[in-house]
Amino acid sequence: MEDSESQVLNIVELLLTAHIYNGNDQLNENDLPPPIRKHYWNSKERKVGRPILVSEKSVDGIFEIPNGWSLVKTLPFVSFDEFGSRIDLTVFDLGAKWFAKQDSLSRIKQNPTLAFYYSQQDSIDVSYEKARQENKPIEMDREWIHSLIDEVAGEGEEAEDMLKLVAISAPEDVRESLGKLVLTQEQVEEVEKIAKAIQYREYLKEIELFEIGKLLFVGPPGTGKTSVARALSKELGMPFLEVRLSMITSQYLGETTKNIGKVFALAKRLNPCILFIDEFDYVAKTRLADEHGAIKRAVNMLLKSIDDISLVDDGVILIGATNHPRLLDSAAWRRFDKIVDFPMPDAFMRKEIFEKILARVTGTFDTQKLADMTDQCTGSDLRLILREAVLKALFEDRTDLSQNDLEEAVSDFSKRFELKMSAYENT
Numbered sequence: 334m335e336d337s338e339s340q341v342l343n344i345v346e347l348l349l350t351a352h353i354y355n356g357n358d359q360l361n362e363n364d365l366p367p368p369i370r371k372h373y374w375n376s377k378e379r380k381v382g383r384p385i386l387v388s389e390k391s392v393d394g395i396f397e398i399p400n401g402w403s404l405v406k407t408l409p410f411v412s413f414d415e416f417g418s419r420i421d422l423t424v425f426d427l428g429a430k431w432f433a434k435q436d437s438l439s440r441i442k443q444n445p446t447l448a449f450y451y452s453q454q455d456s457i458d459v460s461y462e463k464a465r466q467e468n469k470p471i472e473m474d475r476e477w478i479h480s481l482i483d484e485v486a487g488e489g490e491e492a493e494d495m496l497k498l499v500a501i502s503a504p505e506d507v508r509e510s511l512g513k514l515v516l517t518q519e520q521v522e523e524v525e526k527i528a529k530a531i532q533y534r535e536y537l538k539e540i541e542l543f544e545i546g547k548l549l550f551v552g553p554p555g556t557g558k559t560s561v562a563r564a565l566s567k568e569l570g571m572p573f574l575e576v577r578l579s580m581i582t583s584q585y586l587g588e589t590t591k592n593i594g595k596v597f598a599l600a601k602r603l604n605p606c607i608l609f610i611d612e613f614d615y616v617a618k619t620r621l622a623d624e625h626g627a628i629k630r631a632v633n634m635l636l637k638s639i640d641d642i643s644l645v646d647d648g649v650i651l652i653g654a655t656n657h658p659r660l661l662d663s664a665a666w667r668r669f670d671k672i673v674d675f676p677m678p679d680a681f682m683r684k685e686i687f688e689k690i691l692a693r694v695t696g697t698f699d700t701q702k703l704a705d706m707t708d709q710c711t712g713s714d715l716r717l718i719l720r721e722a723v724l725k726a727l728f729e730d731r732t733d734l735s736q737n738d739l740e741e742a743v744s745d746f747s748k749r750f751e752l753k754m755s756a757y758e759n760t
C-alpha cells in the first residue's frame with residue numbers, strides 16, 4: 334500500500350495528464366504512462382480517445398485507490414461532481430504549480446505528457462524527448478496487442494481457427510529472462526547481434542543487407558531453445574508469436590493456408606516482434622512423406638511466407654527450432670541465415686544452471702559436485718531434479734533443502750533416465 338502522500342500525487346498527476354493530453358492533439362498514446370494509457374485504451378477504436386475524464390472509478394481502476402475524492406478534496410484546484418463521481422481540475426495553472434513544488438520531478442521525467450508541458454515552463458529542467466524514450470511504447474501493452482489480434486484475426490470461429498495456429502504473448506507477460514538462463518558464448522553473441530541488427534535496421538536497409546534475423550535453434554529437447562526465444566522477447570520488448578506447426582494438420586486444410594497468411598500479416602503489423610516456429614522439422618517431414626496435397630500446399634505457403642518476411646523490412650525476427658536437424662532438407666536449411674547450436678550443457682554450464690535455479694532456495698549446496706553427478710542432463714532435467722528435491726522436502730514440511738536432498742533427487746532421476754534410454758533403444 335502506498336502512503337497517502339504519493340496517492341495524492343498519483344491523482345493530481347492523472348488530472349494534469351488528462352488536461353494536457355485533452356488540450357494537445359499532437360500528443361498521442363505513447364505520451365501516456367502505461368497504467369493511464371491501458372485504462373483509457375479503447376480496444377474497438379484502437380486508440381485513447383479524447384477527452385480523458387477522471388472519476389473516482391478511474392482512479393480506483395488505475396491506482397487501486399477507492400476513495401480518491403476524499404484524498405484530494407482539500408486541494409484548492411479540484412472539484413467533485415457527485416452524480417458522475419467525476420473529479421475535475423478547476424484551475425489548471427494552480428494545480429500545475431502545486432504539483433511542481435511537490436516531490437514530483439521523477440514523475441515528470443517519466444511522463445511524456447507532463448514533460449511536454451513542463452519543458453515549456455522555465456522553472457523545471459526536463460526534456461520531452463527523454464521522457465518519450467523512458468516511457469514504454471504502446472506496442473508493449475498487452476491491451477494494444479490483443480486489440481490488434483482481434484482486428485487481424487477477424488471474428489468468432491474464424492478468429493479461433495487462426496489463434497489455434499499461433500500463441501501470442503506481450504513481452505510484459507513473458508516469464509523467462511536471459512539473466513536466469515545459462516548461455517554458451519555463441520548464444521550470447523547471437524543474442525547481442527540480433528539486438529544490434531534491430532537498433533541499426535535503417536542502416537542495414539541502406540546497404541541492402543537483408544540476410545539477417547532468421548535463426549534456427551538446433552539442439553536436443555530441454556536445452557533452452559524455447560526459453561531463449563521467449564527471453565529474447567522480454568529483453569527486446571517485442572511481442573512473442575509462437576506458431577504451432579502441428580496444428581496445421583488438425584485444421585480444415587483449405588483454411589490453414591489462409592490462416593498462415595493471417596499469422597504472417599499479424600506479425601508484420603505487430604512489427605517489431607519475434608515469430609517463433611517450433612518443431613521446424615515438421616516442414617521437412619511433410620515434404621518428404623507422401624502427404625495429403627493440401628498439407629503440402631500449406632507447408633509451401635509457410636515457406637513462401639518465410640521468404641517474404643524480413644527483419645530489415647518488416648521488423649520480424651524469425652526463430653525456428655528443431656530437435657532433429659538431420660530431418661531438415663536443403664529447402665528448410667537455406668531459409669535461415671544463422672544456425673545456433675544448443676548443445677547438452679557441460680559440467681561448467683550445469684554448475685552455473687544449478688547456481689541459478691538454487692539462488693532463491695534456502696540451504697548450502699556443493700554445486701560443483703551436483704554438476705559432476707549430472708553428466709548427460711539438460712537444463713530441463715536439472716529443473717526436474719530440483720522439483721523432486723523440493724517436493725520431497727515439502728512432504729516433510731521443510732522449505733529448506735540440503736545437499737543430500739539434491740543428491741538423492743539426482744540418483745532417483747538417473748534411474749528414470751536409464752529407463753527412458755532403454756525405452757528409446759527399443760523403438
Ligand SMILES: Nc1ncnc2c1ncn2[C@@H]1O[C@H](COP(=O)(O)OP(=O)(O)OP(=O)(O)O)[C@@H](O)[C@H]1O
Pocket residue numbers: 513514515516552553554555556557558559560561655656675678686711712713714716
Ligand atoms: N541453459 C539453460 N539455463 C537455464 N535453464 C535452462 C537451460 N536449458 C534449459 N533450461 C530450463 O529447462 C526448461 C526447458 O527448456 P526449454 O523448454 O527452453 O527447452 P527446449 O530446448 O525448447 O526443449 P524442446 O526441444 O523439448 O522444446 C526451462 O524451464 C528452462 O528454463
Ligand SMILES: [Mg+2]
Pocket residue numbers: 558559560611654
Ligand atoms: Mg521448446
